Amino acid sequence: MNKARYTQDVPEDRIELLKSIARHDKPFKLMVIGGVDSGKSTLITFLANELLSLGFKVAVVDSDVGQKGVLPPATITLAIPEVSFESMSELEGVAHYFVGTTAPAQFTGEMAVGVKRMVELVENAVDVVLIDTTGFVTGLGAEMKRLKAELVRPDIIAVIHSGELSGLVKALKPYGEVVELAVSKTARRYPLEERRNLRAEKWRYYFRDSQLVEFSVSEVAITGTSLFHGIHLNADEKELLERTFGWLVVAGWKNKGYTVVKADVERFPRAHSRELKAIDFEKLSNLLVGLIDGEGLCLGAGILKWVNFSEGMLQILTPVRDLSGVREIRFGRIRVTEEGEELGLLRRDEL
Ligand SMILES: Nc1ncnc2c1ncn2[C@@H]1O[C@H](COP(=O)(O)OP(=O)(O)OP(=O)(O)O)[C@@H](O)[C@H]1O
Structure with missing residues (x-):
């Protein structure tokens, strides 16, 4: 039901990011930003599993309303995995914020407030908060990412791109340390029809x-x-x-x-x-x-x-x-x- 699965077959820059999170003072917040199918959820799944096996307490805030891992769709969800997992769809949400759409361009307020509220609920109860976001990163989407970062103040903002998000990288710098990651060679694009079918499965299941x-x-x-x-x-x-x-x-x-x-x-x-x-x-x-x-x-x-x-x-x-x-x-x-x-x-x- 979910595209992203746990794999340790990740580019070297993900391993470096994992090491710097493990070393960093806690509590620690990471926001992951990147275009559609750039590998955001795969990165979050990798980091969550690795950090859990290193003994850290981890929370995931899933704000990828277009392709939610943790159900229900069209909400922002907080999950606190305690054991390793294959896919975010195995996680049970412990709190949700309602956005009400899978296309949140006109819902910047809800998106930013929802992420902030989920982070606030958990940031002092865990070591690491991992924040997944939508692949909507141009125009209004870029503004939405900036507003989320301004509110949440992540310790690190990981931007996955191949150069196309250099403007957004600059705009995000005041709100957290920006780490740029390359798009994994194994990342694959899902056509709109396939994305719709994946969403249909999630609605049905929910x-x-x-x-x-x-x-x-x-x-x-x-x-x-x-x-x-x-x-x-x-x-x-x-x-x-x-x-x-x-x-x-x-x-x-x-x-x-x-x-x-x-x-x-x-x-x-x-x-x-x-x-x-x-x-x-x-x-x-x-x-x-x-x-x-x-x-x-x-x-x-x-x-x-x-x-x-x-x-x-x-x-x-x-x-x-x-x-x-x-x-x-x-x-x-x-x-x-x-x-x-x-x-x-x-x-x-x-x-
Ligand atoms: N390191 C990797 N190894 C293997 N496959 C990968 C890797 N990174 C990404 N992929 C594959 O690329 C596809 C897209 O990745 P993923 O779902 O993580 O992207 P996303 O940025 O979260 O997408 P969305 O825009 O829908 O939120 C998936 O099929 C995933 O399995």
Whole structure:
């Protein structure tokens, strides 16, 4: 299920990095950065296993939301391996931060805060924290890496590249000692289709023992969306919108502007101002959501199956069994089925 496996067949520069981590004062933090398929997770798996066998206590923060090793997908996860392991997919997460998408370009805040929170939870309890990141390293991705490094202040930032990330290397220097590593000759590229298939397997595995549960919006906070925020539209306002735009208005709220859940009844091109956010009812079905506790951490992920707006009830499919700590339902921006079929990504401002 995971591309990266434990191997000791690594380039010499990885052995040097291992030696300098072993020698360094503890607690120690390493952030690994590199493009897609550059070998980040393979490096983390190698270092974690070697450090464990040297007797160090190790934590892994997996923030590679596009190809998570430690489940669930679309979250940032903290794991504390105690024995050697072949692949990060064998690790059990002990804490998660919900990002809600596998493509986090518009989620810089969540990515940086999530990594910081996972590191904070564990940095004084282990010798070495190893931080895996996404392969999104250009444009907004490069900014995201800089912000993560600024917040976390790693002792070493390992950048795996073949020269193409020299600008990012310079930008990262104020926030930690940067060590540049060559891309391993054995690193192999995975085409998009294969990456999607790997993700499908992970979704399927994560949701394999799920059950449908219900939450009332009067009992939990709803976040990550403007739905359920503001004053309910009255019957006249709904009717006016329906007549003007040819919609069936399922629900609506008035805040600074209007947020409306609707279905198109008539087909014609429509234009409306940014003050009116109109969400197709079907965009909510199979939307990934996070079950969030009172500390803002994610207890697990769920798939939104049905919203009963008149009764304010959400029906969610989730493998999380103990729901007593859930204080908040956070809306993500990917639609996915429990069989692992990704139905589409949503823009941040769509909900
Ligand atoms: N030292 C190595 N020895 C053998 N195979 C390697 C090595 N480094 C990387 N690979 C192979 O290259 C591929 C990509 O590596 P890996 O999954 O670690 O990359 P990544 O940078 O974590 O990818 P992603 O961008 O998806 O996060 C994998 O199939 C992995 O097994």
